[in-house]
Amino acid sequence: IGNNAFAYIGTIDYIDIPASVTSISGGAFYGTQPTEIYSFADPDSLTWSNTADELLPSKQTVVHVYSQYLSRYQEKFGDSVNATFVGDLDSKIHDITVVQPAHGTVTADCETVHTGTVVRLTNTADSGYGLKKYAVRDTKKNNIPVTDGAFVMPDRDVIVTAEFSRIYSIAYEVASGEGTIEVPNNAPVGTTVTVTVNPYTNNDLKRLYYTDSNGEVTEITDNQFVMPASDITVTAEFGPIDYNVTYSDAQNGSVTGVATAHLGDLIELTVTPDEAYKLNSLTVTDSEGNEVSVTDDYKFNMPASDVTVSAEFVRDYYRITYSDTQNGTLSGVLTAHEGETVTLTVTSDDYYEAKSVFFTDSNGDEFSITDDRFVMPASDITVNAAFEKIDYDIYYIEAENGSVTGASTANYGDEVELTVTPEIGYKLETLSVRDADENEIQVTDGRFTMPGSDVSISSSFAIADYNINYVTERCVVSGPECANYGDEITLTITPDENCVIDKVTVMDADNNVIPVNADKFIMPASDVTVTVEALPITAYAEYDYETQILYFRYGPYRETSDSWEIKDDSIKPWKYIRYITKAVFDPSFVQARPKNTRSWFAAYDSLTDIEGIEYLNTSEVTDMNSMFYGYTGASLDVSGFDTSKVTDFEDMFYGCKNLTSLDVSGFDTSSAESLKNMFYNCENLISIDVSGFNTSKVTDMGGMFASCSGLTSIDVSNFDTSSLKDISTMFAGCTQLKTIDLRSFNVPKYNNAVLVFRDCVNLETIYVATADTAWKANSGWNVFYNCEKLVGGTGTPFDSENVDISMAKVQDGYFTAKPFDITVVNASGGAVEADKSQAYMGDTVSLDFTSDDNMVFSHYTVTDKNGGKVTVNGDTFTMPASDVTVTAVFREQGIYDINEDGIEDINDIAFIISASVGDVEMTASQQAKADLNGDGVIDGFDAAELDRILFANDCEAGDVDMDGDIDLVDYAIVKAHISGVDSDENHPANLLDKSYLTAEYDSIKDSYDNGVIITPIYYNADINKDKAVDAFDLFDLDKRINGLA
Incomplete structure (x- = not known):
């Protein structure tokens, strides 16, 4: 059983090893796991060469053997065959059943037989038929080999049968040549037929084939064929033997001719010596070693044998090769005979000379050549020469204050580098190189190219700059x-x-x-x-790895990997926020003026302390968005912050859960545009003082106090909501608030008012300014979500099904209207009374003034709770969304009766102007009363001041439009005037308005002599009082508006 005979079959039931097996090769069962093996072989005559790791890898394989063989199997194969041997086979008698086939009969020499017995078979074919093959199978359908009509009985019953096929006739013929063939006269279909071939002397078989009854020709190989189902004729073709002509490899030449020939053929050889060689001998020998005669013209007759042709070539003359040399050439004859004298021609290039001339023979030995002659040796040779540049001398002429040195010799074309060494403080002044004919050689960067002659070098040195x-x-x-x-x-x-x-x-x-x-x-x-x-x-931040402290400093800054310059547009450029535990502002930082503190301390995982924050000057900061976002410290002092320029407070204290107090009462929010989420989730703050916040520019208060669950009160009654658009979630999650005063929140329509009071579970009352208040919004869902204790001013209880913006009203809603207080302050000289002590926003309040004896009513002012002036109309004013204070001013009667006619009116103003231009004269008492500004001069300024006192006595310099406020409207009027816009008499910026003046006053001369009649408007616009309204006044007004003057 050969190598890999049953390899990689997988798991199979059993394998039989019959008694005839004598050898099982290595790897016969590799990769196969038979469950059982039945071995009928004698272990003494069996070789089993498998190793344990390649045969029968499964330990479950059982090898069944004859009981009498068990101990010998175990001794011989127990260590090498990975299986269990069981001696459970006995030599039994088994039955032989013969199944008769068609067209003949089969018989066995016995009907029962012991295992291992050789059984012989015989057959008798019907007429016209013959035996094709026997077939023997055991009861497990294993094929039992039959050799020469006999088989070895296995350890099982067997069934014997045979196959007979029709017999066809076989004829034969020799078609050509000399020889005979022998074949049987007939044979059954499918059997193998052998042809015996007998060629005659000097002949061999050229072709063997058979032709069937249809004329189809089939070639016969190895003198055997399988009998077809047809009568056939076997044909043989013989011919003369082809004898081989073999040509031995020759050195220095070759012999060629035909490759095969027949007995007696005339063979002509072609002899080709290599260059410089000639033929020395030529021999032809047959297969017996006998020499065959060859003619002088290289011909011979082919014997009845293969032949071998051999040749020997010898040298005729020797070659001379001249090497390609550089800087010179070699020439002479190309061949010579041994012992011949050869003369060379040696030619050197310009500036070169031949240092040596030599030749090398075929053994690699080198020989010198003298006087360009040598004797030719018995060898090819190569002539070579070494040409070298001529060495030219370099002479150096000594110089003062320095020296020039370099090589003492050089070859033509060499770059010669000179070393110039001035004495300290000197430099090279001149450097000259000349050849033997005194020609100047160019020197560049201390280098020159060597000419074909000796050279001399001279130099001079001078003091160096x-x-x-x-x-x-x-x-x-x-x-x-x-x-x-x-x-x-x-x-x-x-x-x-x-x-x-x-x-x-x-x-x-x-x-x-x-x-x-x-x-x-x-x-x-x-x-x-x-x-x-x-x-x-500059300002910069620097991180200390060891202490994990982030320092803020101001001073000389050198960039490092752990420090960062704080620029106007930088948003927290520093790194390592995960590790920073403390931030420290150095006292030097007080000099810094950052413009952006956005996210400076946002999302620091470990930061719990900020030290020296009083050194942070925020006067130029415009953006504090997320500045302390998520700060985990328990305290934070921002009371010193200057926030006058900050526009963005969004998320500034977002998520500062550990803060228990926070003082923002000093914050100037006049520039603020966004307070969104400013105090979001400051859950431990009980109160936040925002009553001083100026919110006139704020558009977004969304989430401002959201999730401030610790707040018990919040005062936003002072908020100016004129620009407000978004209040979404503003008080959401303020679970401790019971009342909220929103009387200042009078926005016609919000963009976003969703969830404003969401989860204000203890909120009972929301105050608004009027009974007609009803909020509107583009988005207003769940405004009052979960405000379960809220009751409206008209008795509307909370309904969890009605919580959107439609319930943000007083009538049948959750709002409660509350009036504002009116406080009256009586000055000396008279009294003022209001017709009511409280009023709702929009109500008209009437005043009554009573003067004391010898006193007259001068003017009155109404101011809101922030000190802002309320516009008045005669003795009435409209109640703003604020508590107000009414203050009346009384003055002594007659002090402004300049012309002493008993009446204080516009004629007193005209009288001052007339006196100032010399049209009238004043008495001493009149002059004393007329010098209203106390400058000792009676002029148009005094007239303008009296005009202001009598007709606009509550205005001051800079309040150009006399509306009680110094603001951008006044700035626009002055700017328009100095730009020439007010040439249009009807333009709002016209400072020459005198519509209330009498004809007499209108005709009075210009007291400034500049074409301008002074009016209170002009007087208020001339802030620096230089008798001109110009850019200087605009500059002063700009400073006043911005609180700088």
């Missing part, structure tokens, strides 16, 4: 551009604005550092580079 190069950063440096060795150099260094000099470095051409003392240094014998670096004086 060395360059001073300046490299500056954030500074200006002045100093000399060049200097001599030993000079003292003084540098003048001026740092850029907001910069400081950091270091001054001087380095020579070899990068050696030159000492600098007090911005002075001694010039070396070299060019130098002066590098001056200045650092910007």
Whole structure:
């Protein structure tokens, strides 16, 4: 059983090893796991070469053997065959059943037999038929081999049968040549037929084939064929034997001719010697070693044998090869005979000479050639020569204050490098190289090309000027551009604005550092580079790895991987926020003016303390968005913050859950546009004082106090909501609030008012300014979600099914109307009374004034709770969304009766103007009363002041439109005037309005002599009182509007 005979079959039931098996090769069962093996072989005559790791890998395989063989199987194969041997087979008698086939009969020499017995079979074919094959199978359908009509009985019953096929006739013939063949006269279909072939002397079989009854020809190989179902004729073709002609490999030449020939053929050979060689001998021998005669013209007759042709070639003459040499050439004869004298021609290139001439023979031996002649050896040779440049001398002429050195000799074309060595403080002045004919040789960068002659070199040296190069950063440096060795150099260094000099470095051409003392240094014998670096004086943050502290400093800044400059547009450029436990503002930081603190301390996982925050000057900050977002510290002092320019407070204290107090009462929010989520989730704050917030520009208060679950009260009654658009979730989650006063919230329609009071579970009352208040919004769902204790002012109880914006009203809603208080302040000289002590927003309030004896009513003012002036109309005013204070002013009767006619009116103003231009004269008492500004001069300014007192006595300089406020409207009027816009008499910016003046006043001359009649409007616009309304007044007005003056 051969190698891999049953490999990789997988798991099978059993394998039989019959008694005839004598060898099982290695790997016969590799990769196969038979459950059982039945071995009928004698172990003494059995070789089983498998190893344990490649045969029968499953330990479950059982090998069944004859009981008498068990111990010998175990001894012989137990260590090498991975299986269990069981001696459960006995030599039994088994039955032989013969099944008769068609067209013949089969018989066995016995009907029963012991296992291992050889059984012989015989057959009898019907007429016209013959035996094709026997077939023997055991009861497990295993095929039992039959050899020469016999088989070995297995350890099972068997069934014997046979197959007979029709017999067809076989004829034969020899078609050509000399020889005979033998075949049987007939044979059954499918049996193998053997042809015996007998060629005659000097002949062999050329072709063997058979032709069936249809004329189809089939070639016969190896003299055997399978009998077809047809009568056939076997045909043989013989011919003369083809004898081989073999040509032995020859050196230095070749012999060629035919490859095969027949007995007696005339063979002609072609002899071809290699160049410089000739034929020495030529022999032809037959297969017995006998030499065959060859003619002088290389011909012979083919014997009855293969032949071998051999040749020997010898040298005729020797070749001479001339090497391709550089800088010279070699020439001469190309061949010569041994012992012949050969003369060479050796030619050198310009500036070269032949240093050596030699030849090398075929053994690699080298021989010198003298006088260009040599004797030819018995070898091919290669002639070579070495040409070298001529060495020319270089002479150096001695010089003062320096020297020039270099090579003493050089070849033509060499680049000669000269070393110029000036004495310290000197430089090369001239350098000359001349050839033997005194021709000047060009020198470039201390190098020249060697001519074809000796050269001489001369030089001279002079005192050296060395360059001073300046490299500056954030500074200006002045100093000399060049200097001599030993000079003292003084540098003048001026740092850029907001910069400081950091270091001054001087380095020579070899990068050696030159000492600098007090911005002075001694010039070396070299060019130098002066590098001056200045650092910007700026704000920066710096992280300390060891302490995990982030420091804020102001001063000279040098960039490092752990420090970051704080620029106007930078948003928290520093890193490592995960590790920072503390932030410290150095006292120097008070000089910094950051413009952006967005997210400075946002989302710090470990930050619990901010020290020195009083050194943070926020006067220029415009953006504090998310500044303390998620801050986990328990305290935070922002009371000193200047927030006057901050427009964005969004998320500033978002998620500061640990803060228990926060003082923002000093915050100036006049520039604020967004307060969104400003205090979101500050759950431990009990109160937040925002009563002083100026919210006139704020558009977004969404989530401002959301999730401030600890707030018990919040005062937003002072809020100016004129710009407000978004209040979504503003008080959502303020679970401790019971009342909220929103009387200042009078927005016609919000963009977003969703969830404003969501989860205000203890909220009972929401105050608004009027009984007609009803909020509207583009988006207003769940406004009152979960406000379960809320009751409206008209008795409307909370209904969880009605919580959207439609319930944001007083009538049948959740709002409660509440009036504002009116406080009256009576000044000396009279009294004022209001017709009511409280009023709702929009109500008309009437006043009554009573003067004391010798006193007259001058004017009155109405101010809201923030001090803002309320517009009045005669003795009435409209109640704003604020408590108000009414203040009346009384003055002594007659003090402004300048013309002393008993009446204080416009004629007193005209009288002052007339006196100021000399049209009338005043008495001393009139002059005393007319000098209203106390400058000792009676002029138009006094008239304008009286005009203001009598007709606009509650205005001040800068309140151009006399509306009680100094604001951008006044700025626009003045700017329009100085731009010439008010040339239109009807333009709102017209400062020359005098519509209330009498004809008499209108005709009075211009007291400024500049074409302008002074009016109170003009007087208020002339802020610096230089008798002109111009850009200087605009500048002063700008400062007043911005609180700077």
